[in-house]
Amino acid sequence: xxxxxxxxxxxVQAGDxxxxxxxxxxxxxxxxxxxxxxxxxxxxREFVAAIxxxxxxxxxxxxxxxxxxxxxENAKNILYLxxxxxxxxxxxxxxxAASNRYDATWPADFGSWGQGTQxxxxx
Numbered sequence: 001x002x003x004x005x006x007x008x009x010x011x012v013q014a015g016d017x018x019x020x021x022x023x024x025x026x027x028x029x030x031x032x033x034x035x036x037x038x039x040x041x042x043x044x045r046e047f048v049a050a051i052x053x054x055x056x057x058x059x060x061x062x063x064x065x066x067x068x069x070x071x072x073e074n075a076k077n078i079l080y081l082x083x084x085x086x087x088x089x090x091x092x093x094x095x096x097a098a099s100n101r102y103d104a105t106w107p108a109d110f111g112s113w114g115q116g117t118q119x120x121x122x123x
Contacts, residue, residue, distance in 0.1 A: 022096030
């Protein structure tokens with residue numbers, strides 16, 4: 001059974017940092033792409049970052065480029081999202097997701113999802 005469990009969310013102030021983690025089942029973690037997506041209140045779910053199986057290829061939304069870093073620890077089946085210089089507009093529920101596509105950057109590209117973790121950034 002596919003399982004993705006996020007952790008690390010919380011309430012922080014603008015400029016602070018947070019690191020999200022996602023523990024994945026082995027089968028899920030061996031797919032071509034893992035990613036982080038987010039959904040703010042009243043908005044559609046949006047892509048944040050993605051990483052290839054090897055970890056050598058990463059992609060970021062323009063809104064987080066230079067501030068967020070996606071990484072993975074394959075030996076432990078853990079996906080990370082390091083978030084620096086957080087802004088109030090980063091407030092959202094963050095989801096870990098897995099895709100069978102190599103070029104996944106849209107929410108519809110991801111077939112397996114975690115339950116999400118809330119990140120709230122106050123000004």
